[in-house]
Amino acid sequence: MNQKIFVLFALSLSLVSCMQSHELPEEITLAGAGVVTKDTLYLGKTTYMEYCFACHGVNGDGKGVASKGLIPPPRDFTQGIYKFGWVMAGDLPTDDDFKRIIRKGLHGTAMLKWDIGDKRLNAVIQYLKTFAPKVWKGSDKKVGKWVDIGADPYTIARKSHAIAKGAEVYHSVAMCQTCHRAYGTKAELSRWNQKYNGEPLTEFDQDMYKLKTQESEFGVNTLPPDFTWHEVRSADTVSEIALRVAAGVSGTAMPAWKDTIEDNEIWAVSYYIRSLMDLKHTPGRASLMRKLEN
Numbered sequence: 001m002n003q004k005i006f007v008l009f010a011l012s013l014s015l016v017s018c019m020q021s022h023e024l025p026e027e028i029t030l031a032g033a034g035v036v037t038k039d040t041l042y043l044g045k046t047t048y049m050e051y052c053f054a055c056h057g058v059n060g061d062g063k064g065v066a067s068k069g070l071i072p073p074p075r076d077f078t079q080g081i082y083k084f085g086w087v088m089a090g091d092l093p094t095d096d097d098f099k100r101i102i103r104k105g106l107h108g109t110a111m112l113k114w115d116i117g118d119k120r121l122n123a124v125i126q127y128l129k130t131f132a133p134k135v136w137k138g139s140d141k142k143v144g145k146w147v148d149i150g151a152d153p154y155t156i157a158r159k160s161h162a163i164a165k166g167a168e169v170y171h172s173v174a175m176c177q178t179c180h181r182a183y184g185t186k187a188e189l190s191r192w193n194q195k196y197n198g199e200p201l202t203e204f205d206q207d208m209y210k211l212k213t214q215e216s217e218f219g220v221n222t223l224p225p226d227f228t229w230h231e232v233r234s235a236d237t238v239s240e241i242a243l244r245v246a247a248g249v250s251g252t253a254m255p256a257w258k259d260t261i262e263d264n265e266i267w268a269v270s271y272y273i274r275s276l277m278d279l280k281h282t283p284g285r286a287s288l289m290r291k292l293e294n
């Protein structure tokens with residue numbers, strides 16, 4: 001046997017043994033999908049072994065060969081916690097959430113977008129649930145419902161009004177800067193506080209222009225993004241940002257804001273965040289930062 005053929009042979013043997021390590025049941029009931037057959041799971045497994053296991057690991061524990069040094073690390077599917085569903089933080093995501101996440105990828109992370117046909121995509125989603133049977137398996141397990149924040153009350157016509165209101169919501173109503181950073185001057189913060197809380201601000205948090213690293217349930221700390229600098233992983237449009245703000249980020253310090261602030265405030269703050277994202281790599285960002293330094 002020449003060397004190349006031997007390597008191929010050894011590789012296929014190890015692949016076969018990987019494939020056998022996680023036994024497939026004849027059929028299984030999974031939240032969000034109902035009864036799933038062995039054929040589907042098998043298709044899911046081959047898809048997973050083709051595209052996903054290098055990062056997420058043969059056993060779904062996030063420790064694949066290509067996972068080393070990745071920040072954020074690949075999701076450990078055995079935990080059964082997922083950040084980016086449009087369900088309230090803590091609930092299980094729907095299959096449509098998984099489809100969107102896998103097809104669009106997560107910006108600024110190693111999780112790229114995957115162009116996988118419908119049948120294989122559905123199969124790999126069911127397969128990755130089998131890594132966390134405690135949360136997915138059984139007819140008593142339920143996925144969450146998508147958060148409902150109604151239609152956009154501002155629309156493009158009142159965009160600048162929404163952005164201005166969003167800045168006030170961000171800094172005075174929700175105080176997003178307790179984890180993320182502030183983007184207003186001290187004079188602005190004081191004025192907004194006067195408007196919403198009835199008094200000017202006299203004392204300012206020393207760290208208000210810094211990002212504050214937060215603990216997470218994933219065994220690593222997570223950084224609340226600076227919207228003018230980092231990528232927002234799961235959202236591009238104002239509506240997608242609004243759904244994220246409403247739903248929160250499961251397993252992290254980022255709370256679900258639905259029912260904590262009003263729906264129109266969620267929309268306004270999302271217009272504001274989009275406007276901050278638009279400053280990325282522009283002279284506008286540099287001048288904002290200069291203004292805040294003075």
Ligand code: HEC
Nearest residue numbers: 051052055072073074075082083084085106109110111114
């Ligand atoms: C190059 C490495 C890499 C590969 C390959 C990869 N992923 Fe990921 N994946 C990641 C990283 C990193 C994250 C975590 C991102 C974060 O925490 O923000 C992630 C997160 C996820 C999540 C969790 C989303 C959430 O809401 O928490 C799912 C589901 C997922 N990947 C599915 C897949 C599937 C299915 C494949 C194969 C088709 C795949 N990934 C291939 C790196 C990878």
Ligand code: HEC
Nearest residue numbers: 174176179214222223224232233234235245249252253254
């Ligand atoms: C208690 C801390 C905390 C507060 C308060 C907080 N956040 Fe976050 N936020 C986080 C953390 C941590 C992340 C990063 C989560 C991750 O991806 O691991 C985050 C991420 C985000 C993201 C990016 C999600 C993505 O897809 O990458 C948005 C948008 C966001 N926060 C908006 C807000 C808004 C708006 C407010 C105020 C209404 C707010 N946050 C208040 C901690 C917080």
